[in-house]
Amino acid sequence: MKLFQVLFVGLLLYTLIVDRKPLSSRPAGIKILYYLIIAAGIGLWGCQALGSPVPLPTQFFANDLWPWFHRRFFHLNEFI
Numbered sequence: 001m002k003l004f005q006v007l008f009v010g011l012l013l014y015t016l017i018v019d020r021k022p023l024s025s026r027p028a029g030i031k032i033l034y035y036l037i038i039a040a041g042i043g044l045w046g047c048q049a050l051g052s053p054v055p056l057p058t059q060f061f062a063n064d065l066w067p068w069f070h071r072r073f074f075h076l077n078e079f080i
């Protein structure tokens with residue numbers, strides 16, 4: 001594992017431990033959002049650590065949307 005990955009997970013776990021006391025007085029919605037963000041970070045780290053490519057929105061735009069958009073709107077003069 002790379003040093004960045006180890007430090008990233010260490011920082012996530014540290015924030016979980018340190019924020020337990022302040023989170024106890026927060027509303028349930030804030031707690032759920034906080035734990036969802038932490039879970040997403042750990043999930044992305046897990047995908048990266050296992051060697052699975054993480055799907056990013058920019059990859060979706062570049063690979064799927066842009067070719068469709070280009071075919072749809074930039075070749076209109078072929079049909080005129």
